[in-house]
């Protein structure tokens with residue numbers, strides 16, 4: 001009996017320690033065992049490392065645009081090979097009233113360019129230490145746009161969906177998914193009012209289409225702290241939160257870090 005209890009306790013511990021799961025597909029993550037003092041890079045970008053159960057591992061973000069095939073993690077001149085398998089994401093057709101959100105004009109294009117540079121800078125940053133890899137659901141609601149869907153706006157193909165859309169009424173409070181530093185706030189053409197939280201070691205969360213922003217750049221927020229409210233700003237068809245999770249500069253499936261997303265109705 002005592003043995004059974006010990007076994008049960010060990011199982012629970014290992015379950016809570018494995019908050020994230022390996023998923024070697026475009027938009028997924030590769031969890032690769034590595035030495036404790038490793039400084040791995042992937043595609044020239046530094047990669048997050050953590051203690052995962054008994055092991056020290058690298059957690060590599062795999063871009064949605066990555067072609068399935070053979071890749072390798074670089075570490076101190078050595079290569080650690082791994083394979084990325086294909087994944088089929090569904091298609092989504094969206095119809096927008098605002099035609100400029102489908103075909104932006106010249107002025108819009110200038111704005112979009114400068115905003116995407118700002119965003120790139122915030123999403124590529126790699127500094128600070130990671131407090132915890134575990135994240136909580138920032139907003140409750142049905143999923144109105146799953147991660148990775150191949151999108152057509154008014155029948156024109158656009159980039160696949162880089163986050164998870166959770167529908168909620170305007171004004172619903174948004175909680176920080178994890179502790180971190182506010183590294184970017186803005187009011188962008190496509191993403192609307194947005195907040196980026198840098199959790200350290202290249203892991204960030206992004207909150208788009210917000211109504212109200214209640215934080216400032218540089219501010220440290222705790223997990224669960226309210227950063228603002230859900231809105232319908234930017235390229236949207238209704239009020240929702242677009243939650244993005246970014247790792248080594250690429251967007252990965254938020255459900256890998258926020259498992260509660262899998263339980264939300266669609």
Ligand SMILES: [Zn+2]
Nearest residue numbers: 145163165242
């Ligand atoms: Zn979205």
